[in-house]
Amino acid sequence: MDDADWTQSRARLPRPVVTLLTDFGLSDPFVGVMKGVALGECPTATFVDITHDIEPQGLRAAAFWLGQAYAWFPAGTVHLAVVDPGVGTARRAIVACAGGHCFVAPDNGLLEVVRRREPALRARVIDSAKLGLPVPSRTFHGRDLFAPVAGRLAAGTVPFDDVGPEIELGDSALVPEPRRGERTAEGQVVVADRFGNLVTNLDGLPASALATATVRVLGRTVRVVGTYGDLARGECGAVVGSFGQLEVVVREGSAARDLGAKPGTPVLVDW
Amino acid sequence: MDDADWTQSRARLPRPVVTLLTDFGLSDPFVGVMKGVALGECPTATFVDITHDIEPQGLRAAAFWLGQAYAWFPAGTVHLAVVDPGVGTARRAIVACAGGHCFVAPDNGLLEVVRRREPALRARVIDSAKLGLPVPSRTFHGRDLFAPVAGRLAAGTVPFDDVGPEIELGDSALVPEPRRGERTAEGQVVVADRFGNLVTNLDGLPASALATATVRVLGRTVRVVGTYGDLARGECGAVVGSFGQLEVVVREGSAARDLGAKPGTPVLVDW
Amino acid sequence: MDDADWTQSRARLPRPVVTLLTDFGLSDPFVGVMKGVALGECPTATFVDITHDIEPQGLRAAAFWLGQAYAWFPAGTVHLAVVDPGVGTARRAIVACAGGHCFVAPDNGLLEVVRRREPALRARVIDSAKLGLPVPSRTFHGRDLFAPVAGRLAAGTVPFDDVGPEIELGDSALVPEPRRGERTAEGQVVVADRFGNLVTNLDGLPASALATATVRVLGRTVRVVGTYGDLARGECGAVVGSFGQLEVVVREGSAARDLGAKPGTPVLVDW
Numbered sequence: 001m002d003d004a005d006w007t008q009s010r011a012r013l014p015r016p017v018v019t020l021l022t023d024f025g026l027s028d029p030f031v032g033v034m035k036g037v038a039l040g041e042c043p044t045a046t047f048v049d050i051t052h053d054i055e056p057q058g059l060r061a062a063a064f065w066l067g068q069a070y071a072w073f074p075a076g077t078v079h080l081a082v083v084d085p086g087v088g089t090a091r092r093a094i095v096a097c098a099g100g101h102c103f104v105a106p107d108n109g110l111l112e113v114v115r116r117r118e119p120a121l122r123a124r125v126i127d128s129a130k131l132g133l134p135v136p137s138r139t140f141h142g143r144d145l146f147a148p149v150a151g152r153l154a155a156g157t158v159p160f161d162d163v164g165p166e167i168e169l170g171d172s173a174l175v176p177e178p179r180r181g182e183r184t185a186e187g188q189v190v191v192a193d194r195f196g197n198l199v200t201n202l203d204g205l206p207a208s209a210l211a212t213a214t215v216r217v218l219g220r221t222v223r224v225v226g227t228y229g230d231l232a233r234g235e236c237g238a239v240v241g242s243f244g245q246l247e248v249v250v251r252e253g254s255a256a257r258d259l260g261a262k263p264g265t266p267v268l269v270d271w
Numbered sequence: 272m273d274d275a276d277w278t279q280s281r282a283r284l285p286r287p288v289v290t291l292l293t294d295f296g297l298s299d300p301f302v303g304v305m306k307g308v309a310l311g312e313c314p315t316a317t318f319v320d321i322t323h324d325i326e327p328q329g330l331r332a333a334a335f336w337l338g339q340a341y342a343w344f345p346a347g348t349v350h351l352a353v354v355d356p357g358v359g360t361a362r363r364a365i366v367a368c369a370g371g372h373c374f375v376a377p378d379n380g381l382l383e384v385v386r387r388r389e390p391a392l393r394a395r396v397i398d399s400a401k402l403g404l405p406v407p408s409r410t411f412h413g414r415d416l417f418a419p420v421a422g423r424l425a426a427g428t429v430p431f432d433d434v435g436p437e438i439e440l441g442d443s444a445l446v447p448e449p450r451r452g453e454r455t456a457e458g459q460v461v462v463a464d465r466f467g468n469l470v471t472n473l474d475g476l477p478a479s480a481l482a483t484a485t486v487r488v489l490g491r492t493v494r495v496v497g498t499y500g501d502l503a504r505g506e507c508g509a510v511v512g513s514f515g516q517l518e519v520v521v522r523e524g525s526a527a528r529d530l531g532a533k534p535g536t537p538v539l540v541d542w
Numbered sequence: 543m544d545d546a547d548w549t550q551s552r553a554r555l556p557r558p559v560v561t562l563l564t565d566f567g568l569s570d571p572f573v574g575v576m577k578g579v580a581l582g583e584c585p586t587a588t589f590v591d592i593t594h595d596i597e598p599q600g601l602r603a604a605a606f607w608l609g610q611a612y613a614w615f616p617a618g619t620v621h622l623a624v625v626d627p628g629v630g631t632a633r634r635a636i637v638a639c640a641g642g643h644c645f646v647a648p649d650n651g652l653l654e655v656v657r658r659r660e661p662a663l664r665a666r667v668i669d670s671a672k673l674g675l676p677v678p679s680r681t682f683h684g685r686d687l688f689a690p691v692a693g694r695l696a697a698g699t700v701p702f703d704d705v706g707p708e709i710e711l712g713d714s715a716l717v718p719e720p721r722r723g724e725r726t727a728e729g730q731v732v733v734a735d736r737f738g739n740l741v742t743n744l745d746g747l748p749a750s751a752l753a754t755a756t757v758r759v760l761g762r763t764v765r766v767v768g769t770y771g772d773l774a775r776g777e778c779g780a781v782v783g784s785f786g787q788l789e790v791v792v793r794e795g796s797a798a799r800d801l802g803a804k805p806g807t808p809v810l811v812d813w
Contacts, residue, residue, distance in 0.1 A: 014585040019574065025465035026297070026568070027324035029340040030513075032290065035319045036344035043285040043345065047319070048577045048589070053569035056466055057523060069571040072685065073578035074585065085523065088498030138498040140513030143343065194567035195598055227630030227680040242572075242682030252599060252627065296736035297568070298595035300611040301784075303561065306590045307615035314556040314616065318590070327737055328794060356794065359769030409769040411784030414614065 006097045007160060009076030016045045016154035017077040021066055022142060023054040024082075030140070034080070034147040041151025048073070050081075057085040059109050060174045060263065061191045064199075066103075067113025067175070068243040075100030080150040081110050082142040092170075093145055095153065095163045096123040102160065104150040106141075109172030116177075127164030178202050183209070187246070189217075189265040196254025200267045202246040209271035210240065216268045217248055218259050224269075228252075238269075277368045278431060280347030287316045287425035288348040292337055293413060294325040295353075301411070305351070305418040312422025319344070321352075328356040330380050331445045331534065332462045335470075337374075338384025338446070339514040346371030351421040352381050353413040363441075364416055366424065366434045367394040373431065375421040377412075380443030387448075398435030449473050454480070458517070460488075460536040467525025471538045473517035480542035481511065487539045488519055489530050495540075499523075509540075548639045549702060551618030558587045558696035559619040563608055564684060565596040566624075572682070576622070576689040583693025590615070592623075599627040601651050602716045602805065603733045606741075608645075609655025609717070610785040617642030622692040623652050624684040634712075635687055637695065637705045638665040644702065646692040648683075651714030658719075669706030720744050725751070729788070731759075731807040738796025742809045744788040751813035752782065758810045759790055760801050766811075770794075780811075 010016070018038055024030040035047050050069050054062045062083040070079055084091075084106045092107040098118030103111055107123070115121045126149055128136070136144030152158040178187035178201055187202035198217075205213070213224040215238040224238045224246070231237045231251040236258060241247035246269065248255045255261065281287070289309055295301040306318050321340050325333045333354040341350055355362075355377045363378040369389030374382055378394070386392045397420055399407070407415030423429040449458035449472055458473035469488070476484070484495040486509040495509045495517075502508045502522040507529060512518035517540065519526045526532065552558070560580055566572040577589050592611050596604045604625040612621055626633075626648045634649040640660035645653055649665070657663045668691055670678070678686030694700040720729035720743055729744035740759075747755070755766040757780040766780045766788075773779045773793035778800060783789035788811065790797045797803065 017581060017585075019578070021571075026320070027322060028464045029292075029321045029336050030464075032319050032321040033340050033343040036290070036340070036348075039288060039317065039319070040345045043288075045317075046581070046588075047317075048574050048581070049568070050571045050574040051569060065571050069575050069578070072575040074582045077578075086500060089500035137511075137513045139510060143513065193570045193572075229628060229631040239681060242679045242685065297591070298593060299735045300563075300592045300607050301735075303590050303592040304611050304614040307561070307611070307619075310559060310588065310590070311616045314559075317588075357771060360771035408782075408784045410781060414784065 005100045006076065006102045009100045010102070010154070010156060013074060013076040016042050017048065017074060018042070018045050018150055018154050019048045019050050019073060019077060019079045020052070021050040021054070021062060021079070021081045022052050022083060023056050023058055023062065024052050024142070026052050030142065034142050037143055037147040038080070038151035038154070041148050041157070042155035045151065045154050054083055057083065059083055063110050063112045063174045064190045066110065067117060070101050070114060071099065073101070077101055078150050078154040079103045080146055081105040082146050083110055084108070084141060087141050088138040092167070093126045093141065094123050094167070094169070095126060095149065095160065096121050096169070097160055098122065102153055104146050104153065107170050109174045111169060112172045112174050115169060123167055123169050124160065124163040125165055125167050130164065131158065176201060183271050185269045187267050189261050189263050189267060191263060192256040196250070196256040197241065198248040198255045198259070198261050199241060200246050200248070202267060202269055203244045205240065205246060205269060213269055213271035215246070215248065218261055218265060220259065222248065276371045277347065277373045280371045281373070281425070281427060284345060284347040287313050288319065288345060289313070289316050289421055289425050290319045290321050290344060290348060290350045291323070292321040292325070292333060292350070292352040293323045293354060294327050294329055294333065295323050295413070297323050301413065305413050308414055308418040309351070309422035309425070312419050312428070313426035316422065316425050325354055328354065330354055334381050334383045334445045335461045337381065338388060341372050341385060342370065344372070349373045349375060349421050349425040351417055352376040353417050354381055355379070355412060358412050359409040363438070364397045364412060365394050365438070365440070366397060366420065366431065367392050367440070368431055369393065373424055375417050375424065378441050380445045382440060383443045383445050386440060394438055394440050395431065395434040396436055396438050401435065402429065447472060454542050456540045458538050460532050460534050460538060462534060463527040467521065467527040468512065469519040469526045469530070469532050470512060471517050471519070473538060473540060474515045476511070476517060476540060484540055484542035486517070486519065489532055489536060491530065493519065547642045548618065548644045551642045552644070552696070552698060555616060555618040558584050559590065559616060560584070560587050560692055560696050561590045561592050561615060561619060561621045562594070563592040563596070563604060563621070563623040564594045564625060565598050565600055565604065566594050566684070568594050572684065576684050579685055579689040580622070580693035580696070583690050583699070584697035587693065587696050596625055599625065601625055605652050605654045605716045606732045608652065609659060612643050612656060613641065615643070619643055620692050620696040621645045622688055623647040624688050625652055626650070626683060629683050630680040634709070635668045635683065636665050636709070636711070637668060637691065637702065638663050638711065639702055640664065644695055646688050646695065649712050651716045653711060654714045654716050657711060665709055665711050666702065666705040667707060667709050672706065673700065717743060725813050727811045729809050731803050731805050731809060733805060734798035738792070738798040739783065740790040740797045740801070740803050741783060742788050742790070744809060744811055745786045747782070747788060747811060755811055755813035757788070757790065760803055760807060762801065764790065
């Protein structure tokens, strides 16, 4: 049972680990006070920020990055993910476990990619009253609900089974899957990273294909290479990026800027 | 005695906690080297950043955010706050304790809101010579004075009473209090957060009033709602924000941008 | 032997300390997943970010800042530094030790200033196969090679001697030294910090000279002062900055903006 995986792994960690992913930015104290509250419940926690620079309400990018990042952390980690445009409305607040990892988040699609990778994901809705949590503010459930629950889970003071009733996660369609043909795949740009690399949803391309593959985006055709150094300075190409997704890149430049591509821009691969 | 509260709470923490708030940004190594120095004095410290994105010399925003954030951390925490336009001039460097919390900061108004919330705040000026600290650089007391003192306090190697002579904090008027009438209050914008929400100094509004209250700012009149979801997309309104202050917001937009409001802009509430 | 200094110091630290310096920014999960991987190898590590805001491929600024920052951390610290334009090409991946500090980085000049300050620096190339590390991705050696090696070094599970064969570091000329005369020195701007202060490579100026020294940059002549408060608001001058380098500054302004100076701009001091 996947929550048993997480439960046992958590107990074996020398120190609890809590990751954070939000759209709060780092300019205001929101992330800091979430950590303060989590420390109150779990005084020995180590915090690692995945990112807080998701654009406001950017559920697509958040779901994508959480899905790429979580498995690089030790089994037993608690992932506190709060991108929550529906705060204060009827959306559910949940805890979900799979593959040795535990997620505390709103049920709004944020776990869509995690769920795709962990079909055995099990979720429970947070029963605040049962957990003795005070009524949260209307606007900052990250601090008032998600952070203390993450802290208690990380500390082991609340077992997954005591969080609340088991539920099925809601459906979402934030991060589409590519359409795959025999020697072709059609996907799209999901996010641009800090370097302007266009990260697509095109994963799982056969290695044998990559040597001859071409990529079409916004009227351009570029070749697939092994790494940035295989391109000339300023040349546009495609690489299999570090998370296994095809990326459109410009060596020592910015593909996002040069191509004017954005999340949703179609990208086609043929080989 | 409030420093006894902090002293006892600190001793009970499984691990020392040190928060940091500065205007140094995260692009340069200034914050990192402060943590390095604090680790030298307190090798088991957990650090939590409150924010480092205060605009340079932004004492008003810094005093406001420190005052909102500190109490969300466990009792026993040491708060290292350095927004220090007067570095190298005659301003005093101090340690202050109240309510289970300890603050290491310049005496320049940075603790103004903390002091308003903790009337029993007691302060001591840092006696560097007595503490055996080397002469600090002229420009980086965060690293040379405040960080090592914060580290020693967090580690328990220097008790509050040994920091230096007790003093009265200087007066400051960075974060004004609202003017309150029978069914009205007049305040101002203090800061804009990352989302463009205009956070005001209007706190403590009676809950019964909020259902009928209207808010006037820059010629506009908006209603007070419970949360963002109660507004239409793009609609401007006011909410009681997560720190108890009235905020002028635009749902899935930016009130700061749409209204052109800035810190100091007057905001009136009637009910 | 300098690696013995580091080895012994590491063993004496109550908790392992790992610093990070990259050009990855904090908007994407790259830094977070490096920490996740390092935690997998060293579950009790404390992480401190030096900076992740080096401009992409900014080896000069990275080498400069790493050289200024490392020694402020406790002896025994592991510094994980990844600015790696040559990722996936023939550049070597190394571990180097000196002065109680251990560095895990590409051999591309990133350690140039460290090496200048620590002439006894010894380096070994990372033997991935010997260490049992899986084949890394082509584009993210920070996560696949440098982070796990840093984690193992910090945990003490791999001694420096077992990293791989000893080598001489390659030559580089990223951060030039000033030209020094009897009563003059000619240097250049290396980086601009967040405040717009122009940090130069002019260090080691005699204290007695500073009272009468003048500084010439881009056609302007300014005086050297003790600290910002010695200048009028908006006045341009020079100070010995917190890392011992001469800096051209504007009190409560930005010298970078006001002067239009950039990295490489010549700066002359006469006294």
